[in-house]
Amino acid sequence: MPRISRREFVWRGAAGAVAAPFVLDPAPLGAAAVTAQEIVDRIRNAVGVDWKASTVDTFKAGEPSTPVTGVVTTSLATIDVLRRAVKAGANMVITSGPTFYSRADTPAPPAGRGQSASPQTRPGDPVFAGKNEFIKANNLVVWRFSDHWQLRTPNPFAQGLTDALGWSGYRSSGDPARLMVPPLTLDALAARVKRSLDARGGVRVVGSPQTRVRSIAMLPGTVAIQQAVAVLPGVDVIVAGEIREWESSEYARDVVNAGIGKGLILVGRSLSEDAGMRVCAEWLRPIVRDVPIRWMPAGDPYWRPAT
Amino acid sequence: MIAADVVERMKKNLGVAWREASFRDTFKSGGPDTPVTGIATTVFASFDVIQRAVAAGLNMIVPHEVTFWNDRDDQTLVSGDTLVFEQKRRFLAAHNVVIFRMHDHMHDQRPDFTYIGSARELGLEAKYETATGSHRFTVPETTLGALAAGVQKRVGARALRVVGDPNARVSRIQLGVGYATPPVNAPDIDVMISGEQQEVDGFLDSPEYVLDAAALGIPKGWIMLGHAVSEEAGMLEMAQWIKGFVPEVPVQLVKAGEPFWAPK
Numbered sequence: 001m002p003r004i005s006r007r008e009f010v011w012r013g014a015a016g017a018v019a020a021p022f023v024l025d026p027a028p029l030g031a032a033a034v035t036a037q038e039i040v041d042r043i044r045n046a047v048g049v050d051w052k053a054s055t056v057d058t059f060k061a062g063e064p065s066t067p068v069t070g071v072v073t074t075s076l077a078t079i080d081v082l083r084r085a086v087k088a089g090a091n092m093v094i095t096s097g098p099t100f101y102s103r104a105d106t107p108a109p110p111a112g113r114g115q116s117a118s119p120q121t122r123p124g125d126p127v128f129a130g131k132n133e134f135i136k137a138n139n140l141v142v143w144r145f146s147d148h149w150q151l152r153t154p155n156p157f158a159q160g161l162t163d164a165l166g167w168s169g170y171r172s173s174g175d176p177a178r179l180m181v182p183p184l185t186l187d188a189l190a191a192r193v194k195r196s197l198d199a200r201g202g203v204r205v206v207g208s209p210q211t212r213v214r215s216i217a218m219l220p221g222t223v224a225i226q227q228a229v230a231v232l233p234g235v236d237v238i239v240a241g242e243i244r245e246w247e248s249s250e251y252a253r254d255v256v257n258a259g260i261g262k263g264l265i266l267v268g269r270s271l272s273e274d275a276g277m278r279v280c281a282e283w284l285r286p287i288v289r290d291v292p293i294r295w296m297p298a299g300d301p302y303w304r305p306a307t
Numbered sequence: 308m309i310a311a312d313v314v315e316r317m318k319k320n321l322g323v324a325w326r327e328a329s330f331r332d333t334f335k336s337g338g339p340d341t342p343v344t345g346i347a348t349t350v351f352a353s354f355d356v357i358q359r360a361v362a363a364g365l366n367m368i369v370p371h372e373v374t375f376w377n378d379r380d381d382q383t384l385v386s387g388d389t390l391v392f393e394q395k396r397r398f399l400a401a402h403n404v405v406i407f408r409m410h411d412h413m414h415d416q417r418p419d420f421t422y423i424g425s426a427r428e429l430g431l432e433a434k435y436e437t438a439t440g441s442h443r444f445t446v447p448e449t450t451l452g453a454l455a456a457g458v459q460k461r462v463g464a465r466a467l468r469v470v471g472d473p474n475a476r477v478s479r480i481q482l483g484v485g486y487a488t489p490p491v492n493a494p495d496i497d498v499m500i501s502g503e504q505q506e507v508d509g510f511l512d513s514p515e516y517v518l519d520a521a522a523l524g525i526p527k528g529w530i531m532l533g534h535a536v537s538e539e540a541g542m543l544e545m546a547q548w549i550k551g552f553v554p555e556v557p558v559q560l561v562k563a564g565e566p567f568w569a570p571k
Contacts, residue, residue, distance in 0.1 A: 056508075076507075076515055076518075078515055078518050078519055078522065079518075079519045079522035079523065080518065080522050083522070097507045097508075097515070098507060098508065098513070098515070101491075101511055101512070101513040101515050101516045101519075102508070102509060102510055102511045102513065103508040103509065103510075104510075109492055109511060110510065110511055113490050113492060113511050114490055114492035114493055114494060125492055125494075126494075126520075126523065126525055127492065127516055127519050127520045127523060127525060127527075128492075130519070130523040130525075131519055187570065190570035191570045191571060193570070194570045201468050201469065201569070202468060203569060203570055204466040204468075204567040204568070204569060205466075205567060205568050205569065205570060206566050206567060209568070222505075222507075222508075225376050225377050225384065225385060226384060226385075226387075229376075229385050229387055229388035229392075230387060232388075232390065233388065233389045233390050241506075242505070242506050244486075244503075245502075245503045245533060245534035245535065245566075246351075246372050246373050246376070246377070246378060246486075246534060247376050247377055248376070249566045249567065250351055250353060250372075250373065250376050250566065251376040251385070251388070251391075252566075253353055253354075253355070253566045254353055254354040254355075254376075254391045254395060255390045255391045257353065257354045257355040257358075257391075258354060258390065258391045258394055258395075260390055260391065262390070266567075268506060269506040269507045270506060270507060270514075270515075301470050301506075301514040301515070301517075301518055302468040302469060302470055302514070302531075303468075303469050303470075303473070304459075304466075304467060304468060304469065304569060305452065305455045305456040305458075305459045305467070305469065306456070307459065
């Protein structure tokens with residue numbers, strides 16, 4: 001039986017997801033261990049969307065031929081998550097975010113970035129170096145799963161957010177991205193979002209705290225202004241990952257200043273995808289029965305000074 | 308005095324060549340012939356700012372940032388909005404408001420008032436700057452937690468965000484503004500103080516880098532003020548600059564303020 005953290009256990013219990021296999025079938029004696037590449041092949045076969053010719057969903061570190069001892073899903077393969085994975089006996093990490101701090105995700109900084117102001121020889125970047133060393137020393141494989149995972153219907157990131165809030169029963173027309181909830185204030189909703197996602201300082205809100213909320217759009221990830229102007233008129237509040245601050249937050253501010261009772265809650269891009277990678281762990285279990293599958297939330301990167 | 312006079316004088320006093328190709332620094336409402344009763348500088352020409360400017364008798368607004376919620380102020384991109392777009396346009400027309408954005412040229416100008424204003428507000432005095440215009444400051448050593456608390460107190464940002472170990476010992480600060488984040492992995496910088504940054508999938512500068520630095524025990528921090536907060540202070544310097552060559556009408560800062568608050 002895989003070890004399950006208290007938080008994961010509590011979540012499963014709360015969501016009533018008792019159908020998830022707690023006890024794994026032990027691999028038949030003498031059978032070859034599953035490799036990272038084989039797991040990726042199974043994912044590609046099962047995901048149900050056409051594989052893109054150009055995609056960020058590729059190996060970021062380690063050898064695809066590595067025999068896998070356990071899989072961890074997360075929104076961000078931080079050193080902290082990698083350490084927790086190793087501690088749990090897992091050596092394959094499936095992340096929805098980059099590993100090396102950029103979309104290009106190369107294991108060294110781009111040329112010219114990180115230059116010293118003083119005319120000394122540029123030292124090697126210690127953060128890239130430290131991460132690469134840890135990955136190598138622990139025989140880790142990191143694979144990104146973002147472009148294709150989010151194309152599934154219903155959107156697993158929206159489903160994860162809705163599950164985390166405990167509002168799966170309030171979907172309008174089955175879509176986890178659209179909720180109709182018992183009335184509450186924007187203030188109470190923001191507090192509930194913060195608590196449900198274990199946020200520290202990353203949650204930010206536009207709107208009047210006393211605004212009454214019933215309908216909510218869940219838009220995890222990065223939201224463009226075109227999407228915001230298309231969605232906000234039809235709901236009371238948008239809960240989004242991130243926006244550009246010269247776009248949707250200013251739009252929401254103008255709407256609110258026009259006396260219209262709406263709101264925008266931003267939770268941060270990574271935190272908005274954390275729960276969707278828990279959905280990914282659940283989805284992987286019947287596909288990869290050979291090794292334990294664990295969800296390890298990367299958590300909220302941000303904090304805020306106490307006032 | 309018409310809007311064209313104000314724009315001409317800004318061009319003349321700028322000290323750098325005007326970029327005719329700039330799509331940012333153009334009229335967003337009204338036009339060159341609009342008579343000007345007074346000038347408001349601000350970071351965002353929000354509906355609220357426009358209403359307060361009009362109430363104060365100022366019908367020309369010089370914002371650093373956008374009016375219609377996208378970088379090109381392309382109205383077709385947002386005209387599908389049924390909540391406030393038409394209302395904002397109608398208000399601008401009804402009160403004969405002229406809006407002329409000053410973004411690219413504000414950053415071209417020396418000094419760049421956005422940095423001057425932000426450093427002033429943050430208390431990053433000139434004596435701490437390693438070289439004039441470097442926006443790098445060496446301050447007496449402190450912790451990231453104490454520095455962030457001081458920053459929050461000074462700028463009053465309710466929804467300021469910080470990445471990094473609060474106990475990290477820091478003294479070398481790099482200031483960035485708006486969406487211009489300094490390289491997060493510069494080896495001789497402990498803390499970035501900046502406006503806004505794409506969190507994931509950018510060119511390099513991700514909070515994840517700071518999280519990993521902290522995990523490795525490397526002192527590194529990032530204080531994100533938010534775009535509006537980081538660039539609004541310098542609009543005071545912009546108002547004072549305009550006042551120097553437009554003595555005919557009142558010129559003042561009308562603050563847009565921080566759009567966000569944070570839940571308890």
